Amino acid sequence: MSRSERLLDLVQTLRRHRLPVSARALASELGVSIRTLYRDIATLQGQGAPIEGEAGLGYVLRPGFMLPPLMFTDEEIEAIVLGSRWVAKQPDNRLSKAAADALAKIAAVLPDDLREDLDASTLLVGPRTGASEGIExxxxxxxxxxxxxxxxxxxxxxxxxxxxxxxxxxxxxxxxxxxxxxxxxxxxxxxxxxxxxxxxxxxxxxxxxxxxxxxxxxxxxxxxxxxxx
CATH class of the missing domain: 2.30.30 (SH3 type barrels.)
Structure with a gap:
């Protein structure tokens, strides 16, 4: 599991709890060490996530928090890459270029580990098939x-x-x-x-x-x- 995916899981887990939940319980549910959990909570707080609490008292996520738009799971990365590559093979030249540009924009602002996942995706699209369009x-x-x-x-x-x-x-x-x-x-x-x-x-x-x-x-x-x- 990538670090970004682990952070997403932590946010989703906190969302399921209305009352403060202990670090030990969170770590057990996520399958990580206490030390890793504390580090992930500090990372999310540094990114603006309204996680309240402290060690020994428990943690709670304040309602209304929206996930950062550029945090993706491994499968979401694969879906984005595969979809963009497929569109880039289509005979609609403007849409094809837009797909390549969108993928480049996403890659430019992704965290390093996710950018590596995007670049290394092994889901490929075959060559373009069918006749060219007679219209735009x-x-x-x-x-x-x-x-x-x-x-x-x-x-x-x-x-x-x-x-x-x-x-x-x-x-x-x-x-x-x-x-x-x-x-x-x-x-x-x-x-x-x-x-x-x-x-x-x-x-x-x-x-x-x-x-x-x-x-x-x-x-x-x-x-x-x-x-x-």
């Missing part, structure tokens, strides 16, 4: 954020093109394809559009009449109601 995925993400309609030319599986006005509200990333989830004005229903089949995409500057969270909730309900195969 950043434009889709922007339309989702702005809750604006898009005008698209879409080619179905049979190769037939159609002009659509859609209300995009989600973008799914799969190993080989990306899928835009949207309300289609032509079909008057939810539709899933593979982004590699979108030949043209134009921003309309027009807001669609529903909030994207409402559309997302309604779409999820249709999935739950769909017959199971």
């Amino acid at each position: 995925l950043a434009a889709v993400r922007q339309a989702i954020r702005d809750e604006q309609k898009l005008a698209i030319t879409y080619s179905d599986a049979g190769g037939s093109d159609s002009e659509r006005i859609v209300w995009p509200f989600a973008l799914g990333f799969f190993d080989k394809v990306r899928v835009m989830v949207a309300w289609c004005e032509m079909r008057q229903d939810f539709r899933h559009f593979r982004t590699d089949r979108i030949a043209r995409l134009d921003a309309t500057g027009l807001r669609y009449p529903k909030r994207r969270q409402a559309l997302l909730k309604q779409w999820r309900m249709t999935l739950e109601d769909a017959p199971q195969r």
